[in-house]
Amino acid sequence: MAQNSSRAAGRHFLQIPGPTPVPDRILRAIDRPVIDHRGPEFSKMAKKALEGIKTIFKTTNPVIIFTATGTGAWEAALTNTLSPGDKVLMVETGQFATLWKKMAERLGLKPEFIPGDWRSGADPAAIEARLREDKAHEIKAVCVLHNETSTGCASDIAAIRKAIDAAGHPALYMVDTISSLASTDYRHDEWGVDVAVGGAQKGLMLPPGMSFNALSEKSIAASKTSKLPKSFFAWDDMLNMNKVGFFPYTPATLMLGGLVEGIEMLHEEGLDNVFARHDRLGEAVRRAVKHWGLEMLCRDPKYYSSTVTAIFLPEGHDADAFRALALETFNISYGASFGPFAGKYFRIGHLGDTNDATIIGALAATEMALSLAGVPHKKGGVQAAMDYFITAHSAPARAAAE
Ligand code: PLP
Numbered sequence: 001m002a003q004n005s006s007r008a009a010g011r012h013f014l015q016i017p018g019p020t021p022v023p024d025r026i027l028r029a030i031d032r033p034v035i036d037h038r039g040p041e042f043s044k045m046a047k048k049a050l051e052g053i054k055t056i057f058k059t060t061n062p063v064i065i066f067t068a069t070g071t072g073a074w075e076a077a078l079t080n081t082l083s084p085g086d087k088v089l090m091v092e093t094g095q096f097a098t099l100w101k102k103m104a105e106r107l108g109l110k111p112e113f114i115p116g117d118w119r120s121g122a123d124p125a126a127i128e129a130r131l132r133e134d135k136a137h138e139i140k141a142v143c144v145l146h147n148e149t150s151t152g153c154a155s156d157i158a159a160i161r162k163a164i165d166a167a168g169h170p171a172l173y174m175v176d177t178i179s180s181l182a183s184t185d186y187r188h189d190e191w192g193v194d195v196a197v198g199g200a201q202k203g204l205m206l207p208p209g210m211s212f213n214a215l216s217e218k219s220i221a222a223s224k225t226s227k228l229p230k231s232f233f234a235w236d237d238m239l240n241m242n243k244v245g246f247f248p249y250t251p252a253t254l255m256l257g258g259l260v261e262g263i264e265m266l267h268e269e270g271l272d273n274v275f276a277r278h279d280r281l282g283e284a285v286r287r288a289v290k291h292w293g294l295e296m297l298c299r300d301p302k303y304y305s306s307t308v309t310a311i312f313l314p315e316g317h318d319a320d321a322f323r324a325l326a327l328e329t330f331n332i333s334y335g336a337s338f339g340p341f342a343g344k345y346f347r348i349g350h351l352g353d354t355n356d357a358t359i360i361g362a363l364a365a366t367e368m369a370l371s372l373a374g375v376p377h378k379k380g381g382v383q384a385a386m387d388y389f390i391t392a393h394s395a396p397a398r399a400a401a402e
Pocket of ligand 1: 148150
């Protein structure tokens, strides 16, 4: 931003890993007169949203839509299925896994953390080993994050399902898909997930304030005997009212219109194309980072996230000061850093309604900010990303993908 100016010209580069930029089509879908949430127009729209969101989770089971952020859907997943004192197995992948564990403690559960160093995804073998030890089946749920937004490490949800099955353990399987859903492939039914937690403000391209629980027959059965208190988040009232296209209380009517539009946009692009786009954007960002000679938080390629990349600054360089400088100078926002590495890294989000050219712009701003901040790096990271995009879009690469 120019000195002595209160306005930054041009578009803000919102490169945080969610909330993501809301496309005009969704803004227009939301920008309409409020309708009666007990009327026929509403129920038609709600049924469309409730059916549509199932196609995004890839499930034929009900998906519950909450007027709450993702944190609310975390709480709903736990309180609807578990009872006081139940053991839950969680994996320390980063900040959000840690917050979910803290929530479990507050709710009166007994979470057990498989320790992690915040630099990888969840290890299916470690989960299997712990479940095999639990001969009395005291562990009632395994909770993992598909994508740990705070570190840029993703976990293999299908492999963890296999690990639970290999251990012959009956625990419920709960998966946080908040920063993966509608950006990377997620298959609720096929991967045997019992409760998926989702959020509106990332791959679904909506503003924050809406979240989801995708269910299974097993989790619905568990909800009938679960004893943790729940009221606002109770599934039973929701399931009953949703059958006729209504909610037990006033839902976010206009946001539901936005959700219908967002789902339509995702299917127009084609989910597989959406996933391929995110894979491509993630790879381009990593090519730039590697060229710059900077280190990524996620240290093993098998855990690389297609939606967010966390990048260390070298010793002696403050990542928060770097973010502030980039915002001030180039009008770009990055994700902050957490936990053991607070102040040491920044995150580039590459998810939602974004494309190759936007990512090149973001990488160019980043490369300029690195120079201005005096961070040692090899120039040409943007070129490396561009070269990758050119190759990815070249005729042979396209033919191979078809
Ligand atoms: N889980 C993950 C993976 C997240 O990225 C976030 C937020 O970014 C949350 C949970 C919490 O969601 P919310 O901030 O919408 O409550």
